[in-house]
Amino acid sequence: DTEVTQTPKHLVMGMTNKKSLKCEQHMGHRAMYWYKQKAKKPPELMFVYSYEKLSINESVPSRFSPECPNSSLLNLHLHALQPEDSALYLCASSQSGLAGGGRDTQYFGPGTRLTVL
Amino acid sequence: DAKTTQPPSMDCAEGRAANLPCNHSTISGNEYVYWYRQIHSQGPQYIIHGLKNNETNEMASLIITEDRKSSTLILPHATLRDTAVYYCIVVPIIQGAQKLVFGQGTRLTINP
Numbered sequence: 001d002t003e004v005t006q007t008p009k010h011l012v013m014g015m016t017n018k019k020s021l022k023c024e025q026h027m028g029h030r031a032m033y034w035y036k037q038k039a040k041k042p043p044e045l046m047f048v049y050s051y052e053k054l055s056i057n058e059s060v061p062s063r064f065s066p067e068c069p070n071s072s073l074l075n076l077h078l079h080a081l082q083p084e085d086s087a088l089y090l091c092a093s094s095q096s097g098l099a100g101g102g103r104d105t106q107y108f109g110p111g112t113r114l115t116v117l
Numbered sequence: 118d119a120k121t122t123q124p125p126s127m128d129c130a131e132g133r134a135a136n137l138p139c140n141h142s143t144i145s146g147n148e149y150v151y152w153y154r155q156i157h158s159q160g161p162q163y164i165i166h167g168l169k170n171n172e173t174n175e176m177a178s179l180i181i182t183e184d185r186k187s188s189t190l191i192l193p194h195a196t197l198r199d200t201a202v203y204y205c206i207v208v209p210i211i212q213g214a215q216k217l218v219f220g221q222g223t224r225l226t227i228n229p
Binding site: 004008031033042043044045048049050054056090092094098104105106107108110111 | 159219222
């Protein structure tokens with residue numbers, strides 16, 4: 001199974017709502033990632049978890065709150081978002097660990113398309 | 118910032134080889150060259166990676182120049198399903214999680 005699943009596929013939320021995006025993988029990968037992709041732009045890294053610990057936060061606003069409850073799950077909690085946060089949110093996973101980042105392959109999910117009204 | 122330069126768009130006829138160039142003139146000895154692609158409305162997909170030697174897998178071939186300052190991704194028999202944005206990314210050899218910095222990529226269109 002080389003699949004990364006993301007739910008929901010689409011999400012529409014108001015600026016005062018609280019919602020969560022979910023990502024799951026069962027490949028035994030120990031690194032998980034959140035990316036944000038605006039229309040017609042490349043993906044941009046937001047967060048990296050390695051062995052369930054946050055290892056990289058690319059100066060993301062606190063209205064985005066990641067959580068890694070176990071090695072298979074990654075959540076992104078959303079609160080008080082702005083319309084400019086509307087984007088495709090991609091989750092990825094990789095084996096990481098002792099293999100070394102240079103030989104690590106990331107597997108991406110299909111993304112959650114978020115619209116903030 | 119992305120450390121690669123790619124043409125913004127390319128066209129290729131179906132059944133022909135698609136050759137996608139990438140310039141990475143500032144690459145250092147401890148950095149790999151990775152290629153991913155993103156088909157419309159899907160997540161990026163890993164294609165191939167290499168350090169110094171040419172590499173081939175079931176999807177593509179990667180040719181890296183001897184000075185490592187540029188590379189070419191070759192899709193030997195392009196099909197309509199290969200229409201996508203192709204990203205060339207340099208990645209440092211480090212332990213732990215990998216940080217991918219995507220550039221603008223090349224939008225490859227395969228024409229029937």
